[in-house]
Amino acid sequence: MSGVPVLSFLIAIPLLAGMAALFVGAHAARWVALVATLVDLALGILLWRAYVPGGPQWQFVEHVAIGGPLGWSLGIDGIALMLIMLSVFLMPICIGASWRAIETRVPEYMAAFLLMEALMLGVFAAQDLLLFYIFFEGGLIPMYLIIGIWGGPERIKASYKFFLYTLAGSVLMLIAMLVMIGQTGTTSIPVLMVANFTPSLQAWLWLAFFASFAVKLPMWPVHTWLPDAHVQAPTAGSVILAGVLLKLGGYGFIRFSLPMFPEASAQFLPLVFTLSGIAVVYTSLVALVQRDMKKLVAYSSVAHMAFVTFGLFAFNRQGIEGAMLVMLSHGLVSGALFLCVGVIYDRLHTREIARYGGLSNNMPGYALLFMLFTMASVGLPGTSGFVGEFLSLTGTYRASSWGAVVATTGIILGAAYMLYLYWRIAFGTSMHADAAAMPDLDAREWWLLAPIAAVVLWMGVYPESFLHPMRDDVGRLLTRIERAAPPGDARLSTGAPAPALKAQH
Amino acid sequence: MFWAPLLPEFVVGTGAIVLMLVAAFVRRSGAITSGGAVAVLCAATVMLIGAPQTTGPLFGGLLAEDGFAAFGKLLIFLGAAVAIVGAHGWFAEMAGGDGRASGNVAEHGAEYPVLILFSAVGMAVMVSATSLITLYVGLELQSLAAYVLASYRLTDARSAEAGLKYFVLGSLASGILLYGISLLYGFTGTTDFSGIAAAFTREGPHSLGLLFGLVFLLAGIAFKISAVPFHMWTPDVYEGAPTPVTAFFASAPKVAAVLLATRICFGALGPAIDAWRQIVTVVALGSIFLGAIAAFGQMNIKRLLAYSSINNVGFALIGIAAGGREGASAVLFYMAVYSVMTLGAFLCILRLRDADGQPVEDLAAFSGLSQSQPGLAAALAFFMFSLAGLPPLFGFWPKLQVFIAAVHSGLIALAVLGIIGTVVGGYYYLRVVKILYFDAPTATLRHVKAPLEGALILLAALFVSPLGYLLIGPIGRLTGNAASSLF
Structure with missing residues (x-):
C-alpha cells in the first residue's frame, strides 16, 4: 500500500461522511x-495487515x-496503530448503540x-506538533455538543466542566509546545522525540x-469532570x-512526556506514583459506594487509568507494554460496560442500581456477557484485563515495591x-416487576x-497479537529513556544457584 | 503622476462626493448610493492589488504607500463594503416588511454609505500615515464620520446617546492624542516618524519629554482601539449604535487603528521599544482579561461582542509587544482573520428578527436557533468557536501566531497569561453556543431572506472553518511582505 495516503483516507472518510450526514434525513444519516x-474499520484492518512490525519506526508517512x-x-x-485500531473498532459500535437511543436531531x-x-484518528496519526494540538483540542467541540445536546438532565453543567477542565489543561501544553518550537525550530514529533532539552527546561x-494529559487521562485530583x-x-x-x-492522555505520556523529557519523567516519578496510588485506592473506594451504575463505571475508569500511569513511569518493558495493554483492554471493557448499562437503561430509563436485580433470570444472555466484562474489568486470567494489569504491576514492582503494594490493592x-x-x-430476585419483565x-x-x-477473550488468551506490533517501539522508547531510569528498589537477581551435588554427567 | 500611488484613496474620496450629490438630488436613492459605494470600494480594492508599491515616503514624508498600507487598505475597503451590504438589507427590513421590494427605505438615508466612504478614506490615510499630522487628519476624518454613524437612527434614543457618548469621549481622546503629538513635536522639532525615531535614538529612550509624548500618544490610540483602560465607551456605543454600524465599528476602524498603532510603535517609537513595550503589555493583558471577564454576565449580544472586540484587541497587542517583523506580521494576520470572524458574526446577527420584524439583540431569544435556522446557528457557532480561538477553527491560528512571536521575543510570561486568557474568554463564547444549541426554543424568530448576506456569511464561515488553514501560505506571504515594509 505504499504511496496511497491511507491515513489521510482514514481521517477524510468520517469527515466527509459527517458533512454528508448533515444534509440527509434521520434514518439515512444513521446509515x-x-x-x-x-469502511474505516475495514481500512484499519488493512492498515494493520500492511503494517510491518520490526520495519521502520514510522510507517505510512505522509x-x-x-x-x-x-x-x-x-x-x-x-503504538499509534493499536490505538487507531481501538478507535475504528469502537466507532461502528457507538453508532449502533445510538441507533434507537437517539431520536432527536x-x-x-x-x-x-x-x-x-x-x-x-488525527491525534494518533499526527506527526506535526501543531497538527497534533489542533486535533487534540478539536475533539473538545464535538464532545461538548454531544454531552450538551443529547445528554441527561445535568448536561449543561457536565459539558461546561468537561470543556473548561480539558481546555485549561491543554493550553498549558500549548505554551510548552511553543517553547519547544522556539528552542528546536522544528514541529516534527519524530525529531522532537530524540531532541535533548536541558533538565531544568525539561x-x-x-x-x-x-x-x-493528567486532566485527559484523568488522574486524581483532576478527575472530577469525568463522572x-x-x-x-x-x-x-x-x-x-x-x-x-x-487514551489520549496515556498516548500523550508515551509519545511526549517519556521520550522527550526522560530526565524530568524520572524526576517526577514520585509525584506520578503518589497520585496514581491515591487514585487507585480512593476512586476504588468511591466506586464501591455508588448508587448510579454509570458513575460506578466512571470511577472504575479512573482507577484503571492509574494502572496505566504506574506502568508507564516504571521505566521498564513490562510496565510500558502492560500500560498499553491496560489502555486497549480498558477501552474495550469499559466501553462494553457502558453499553451494558445502556442496554438496561434503554429498557427502564434509570441508572439506579437498586432498581434492578435478578436479571440473570429474565436476561440470561445479558447476564452472561455482563459477567464476562465484569470479570475482564476485575482482571480475571483469560480476559484482556489480566494481561495488562499483571504486566503493569510487574513493571511497577521492579520500579517501586511500595508502589506495587498500593497498586495491587486496586485489584482487590x-x-x-x-x-x-x-x-x-x-443475582437474587427482582424487587420490581418492571425490571423482571x-x-x-x-x-x-x-x-x-x-x-x-x-x-476481550482474544486479548486475554493470545496477547501476542497486540504486543507484537508495539514491541520494537517500546524497545526504542526504552533505549531512549534508560539513561534516566531510576534504580528500582526491588532486589531481583538471578542469584547463584548451588551446584547440584550429586549430578551425574 | 505624482498622485498615482494615492489612486485608491482618490477613487473612494471622489466616489463619496459624487454619491453625496446623488443623495442630495435624487429621491429615495438609498439603493443607488449603497450599490455605488460598494462598487467604488471594490474598484479601489482592485486598484490596490494592481498598484505598484512605492517604498519611500511621499509628499515630503507625509505618507508611505508601502505594502503595509496596501494590506491595511485591503482589509478596510473590503470590511467597509461588507458593512454597507449588511446595512442595506437591515435598514430595508427595518422600514417595514419586505422593504426591498417596495423600495421603501425611509430610515435608510442615502447618506449612510457616503459616511462609510468618508470614514474609509480617513482610515486609508491612517494606515499610510508616516507623519503625526497626516495621522491626526486621517483619524479625525474617520472619527467624525463614525460619530454621525453611531447616532444614525434618529428615532432611537439609544442611538443618539451612543453618538453623543462616542463624540464626547472620542474628542477627549483626540485631545489627549494631540497633546502627545505637540509634546513630541516640541521635543523633537519634527512631526515625521523617521525624524522622531532619530530623536529617540539620539536622546535615548528615557528623555522625559519624549516619554510624556509617547505615553499621551499611546493613550489616545488606546482609546481608538478600545483597549483597557480606555475601553469604557465601547460596550455602550456598540449597544446603542444601529447594528450594521456596530458591525462596521468592530471591523474596519478597528483594523485601521491597530495598524496605526503598529506603525507608530515600530516606526516612530521603534528605538524606544523598552519604554512602550511595558505599556503595551499591560494594556494587552488588561484588555484580554477585562474583555473576557466582563462579558460573562452580558445578555445583549452586541455588548458581548463589544467585550469580545476588547478581548481580541488585547491579543493583537501581544503581537505588537513582541516586536520585530514576526510580531508585525502576526498582528496583520490577526486583524485579517479577526475582521472576517467579527463581520461574519454580525452578519448573522443582522439577520435575526423577531415575529414583528424587530431586530433581536437579547441572547435569550437566540435559544433553539439551531432548530429553527440550523444553517445560521451553525455559522454563528463557527464564528463563536473561532473567536474563542479554539482549534480546529481558523481563529486559533492567528492567536498561535502572536503567541509564537511573543515566545520568540522572550515574553514567555505574556504568552502564558494570554493563553490563560483564552480559557477565561472561552467560557462566554461557549455560552452563546450553549444558548444556540442546548436550550429549548422560546421565541419564534422570523426567517429573513437575504441571499447576498447569506453568501457572505457562507464565505466567512468557510474561511474560519478548518479549510482556512489552506490559506496560511498566501496570507502569511502577504502579511510577511507587509510587515517587512515597516523595517
Missing part, C-alpha cells in the same frame, strides 16, 4: 454513519506543507460522532504536558469517552466493587456486545 465507520510552521504530517508506529448527532472519529515542559461527563453523556458518548478519549478493591455491582444487578438482548445488542467480548 451514512454506520457505513462510513465500517507530508504536505500547509504553510507557516504547520504541515500535514502523518505517520504511525505500532439525528443528523447532527451522527455528524458530531463522525467528526469526533476523524479528530481522534521539568517545566514536563509539568505543562502533564497538566494536559459528571460520563453520567450525563448518552451511552455512545460514554463509550467513546472511556474507550478512546481517555476492583474485584469488590465490580462483583458487588454484578451481584446486585444480576425486561426482555433479553435483541439482535442489535448482540451485534454490539459480542464483537467486544470476542476481542
Whole structure:
C-alpha cells in the first residue's frame, strides 16, 4: 500500500461522511454513519495487515506543507496503530448503540460522532506538533455538543466542566509546545522525540504536558469532570469517552512526556506514583459506594487509568507494554460496560442500581456477557484485563515495591466493587416487576456486545497479537529513556544457584 | 503622476462626493448610493492589488504607500463594503416588511454609505500615515464620520446617546492624542516618524519629554482601539449604535487603528521599544482579561461582542509587544482573520428578527436557533468557536501566531497569561453556543431572506472553518511582505 495516503483516507472518510450526514434525513444519516465507520474499520484492518512490525519506526508517512510552521504530517508506529485500531473498532459500535437511543436531531448527532472519529484518528496519526494540538483540542467541540445536546438532565453543567477542565489543561501544553518550537525550530514529533532539552527546561515542559494529559487521562485530583461527563453523556458518548478519549492522555505520556523529557519523567516519578496510588485506592473506594451504575463505571475508569500511569513511569518493558495493554483492554471493557448499562437503561430509563436485580433470570444472555466484562474489568486470567494489569504491576514492582503494594490493592478493591455491582444487578430476585419483565438482548445488542467480548477473550488468551506490533517501539522508547531510569528498589537477581551435588554427567 | 500611488484613496474620496450629490438630488436613492459605494470600494480594492508599491515616503514624508498600507487598505475597503451590504438589507427590513421590494427605505438615508466612504478614506490615510499630522487628519476624518454613524437612527434614543457618548469621549481622546503629538513635536522639532525615531535614538529612550509624548500618544490610540483602560465607551456605543454600524465599528476602524498603532510603535517609537513595550503589555493583558471577564454576565449580544472586540484587541497587542517583523506580521494576520470572524458574526446577527420584524439583540431569544435556522446557528457557532480561538477553527491560528512571536521575543510570561486568557474568554463564547444549541426554543424568530448576506456569511464561515488553514501560505506571504515594509 505504499504511496496511497491511507491515513489521510482514514481521517477524510468520517469527515466527509459527517458533512454528508448533515444534509440527509434521520434514518439515512444513521446509515451514512454506520457505513462510513465500517469502511474505516475495514481500512484499519488493512492498515494493520500492511503494517510491518520490526520495519521502520514510522510507517505510512505522509507530508504536505500547509504553510507557516504547520504541515500535514502523518505517520504511525505500532503504538499509534493499536490505538487507531481501538478507535475504528469502537466507532461502528457507538453508532449502533445510538441507533434507537437517539431520536432527536439525528443528523447532527451522527455528524458530531463522525467528526469526533476523524479528530481522534488525527491525534494518533499526527506527526506535526501543531497538527497534533489542533486535533487534540478539536475533539473538545464535538464532545461538548454531544454531552450538551443529547445528554441527561445535568448536561449543561457536565459539558461546561468537561470543556473548561480539558481546555485549561491543554493550553498549558500549548505554551510548552511553543517553547519547544522556539528552542528546536522544528514541529516534527519524530525529531522532537530524540531532541535533548536541558533538565531544568525539561521539568517545566514536563509539568505543562502533564497538566494536559493528567486532566485527559484523568488522574486524581483532576478527575472530577469525568463522572459528571460520563453520567450525563448518552451511552455512545460514554463509550467513546472511556474507550478512546481517555487514551489520549496515556498516548500523550508515551509519545511526549517519556521520550522527550526522560530526565524530568524520572524526576517526577514520585509525584506520578503518589497520585496514581491515591487514585487507585480512593476512586476504588468511591466506586464501591455508588448508587448510579454509570458513575460506578466512571470511577472504575479512573482507577484503571492509574494502572496505566504506574506502568508507564516504571521505566521498564513490562510496565510500558502492560500500560498499553491496560489502555486497549480498558477501552474495550469499559466501553462494553457502558453499553451494558445502556442496554438496561434503554429498557427502564434509570441508572439506579437498586432498581434492578435478578436479571440473570429474565436476561440470561445479558447476564452472561455482563459477567464476562465484569470479570475482564476485575482482571480475571483469560480476559484482556489480566494481561495488562499483571504486566503493569510487574513493571511497577521492579520500579517501586511500595508502589506495587498500593497498586495491587486496586485489584482487590476492583474485584469488590465490580462483583458487588454484578451481584446486585444480576443475582437474587427482582424487587420490581418492571425490571423482571425486561426482555433479553435483541439482535442489535448482540451485534454490539459480542464483537467486544470476542476481542476481550482474544486479548486475554493470545496477547501476542497486540504486543507484537508495539514491541520494537517500546524497545526504542526504552533505549531512549534508560539513561534516566531510576534504580528500582526491588532486589531481583538471578542469584547463584548451588551446584547440584550429586549430578551425574 | 505624482498622485498615482494615492489612486485608491482618490477613487473612494471622489466616489463619496459624487454619491453625496446623488443623495442630495435624487429621491429615495438609498439603493443607488449603497450599490455605488460598494462598487467604488471594490474598484479601489482592485486598484490596490494592481498598484505598484512605492517604498519611500511621499509628499515630503507625509505618507508611505508601502505594502503595509496596501494590506491595511485591503482589509478596510473590503470590511467597509461588507458593512454597507449588511446595512442595506437591515435598514430595508427595518422600514417595514419586505422593504426591498417596495423600495421603501425611509430610515435608510442615502447618506449612510457616503459616511462609510468618508470614514474609509480617513482610515486609508491612517494606515499610510508616516507623519503625526497626516495621522491626526486621517483619524479625525474617520472619527467624525463614525460619530454621525453611531447616532444614525434618529428615532432611537439609544442611538443618539451612543453618538453623543462616542463624540464626547472620542474628542477627549483626540485631545489627549494631540497633546502627545505637540509634546513630541516640541521635543523633537519634527512631526515625521523617521525624524522622531532619530530623536529617540539620539536622546535615548528615557528623555522625559519624549516619554510624556509617547505615553499621551499611546493613550489616545488606546482609546481608538478600545483597549483597557480606555475601553469604557465601547460596550455602550456598540449597544446603542444601529447594528450594521456596530458591525462596521468592530471591523474596519478597528483594523485601521491597530495598524496605526503598529506603525507608530515600530516606526516612530521603534528605538524606544523598552519604554512602550511595558505599556503595551499591560494594556494587552488588561484588555484580554477585562474583555473576557466582563462579558460573562452580558445578555445583549452586541455588548458581548463589544467585550469580545476588547478581548481580541488585547491579543493583537501581544503581537505588537513582541516586536520585530514576526510580531508585525502576526498582528496583520490577526486583524485579517479577526475582521472576517467579527463581520461574519454580525452578519448573522443582522439577520435575526423577531415575529414583528424587530431586530433581536437579547441572547435569550437566540435559544433553539439551531432548530429553527440550523444553517445560521451553525455559522454563528463557527464564528463563536473561532473567536474563542479554539482549534480546529481558523481563529486559533492567528492567536498561535502572536503567541509564537511573543515566545520568540522572550515574553514567555505574556504568552502564558494570554493563553490563560483564552480559557477565561472561552467560557462566554461557549455560552452563546450553549444558548444556540442546548436550550429549548422560546421565541419564534422570523426567517429573513437575504441571499447576498447569506453568501457572505457562507464565505466567512468557510474561511474560519478548518479549510482556512489552506490559506496560511498566501496570507502569511502577504502579511510577511507587509510587515517587512515597516523595517
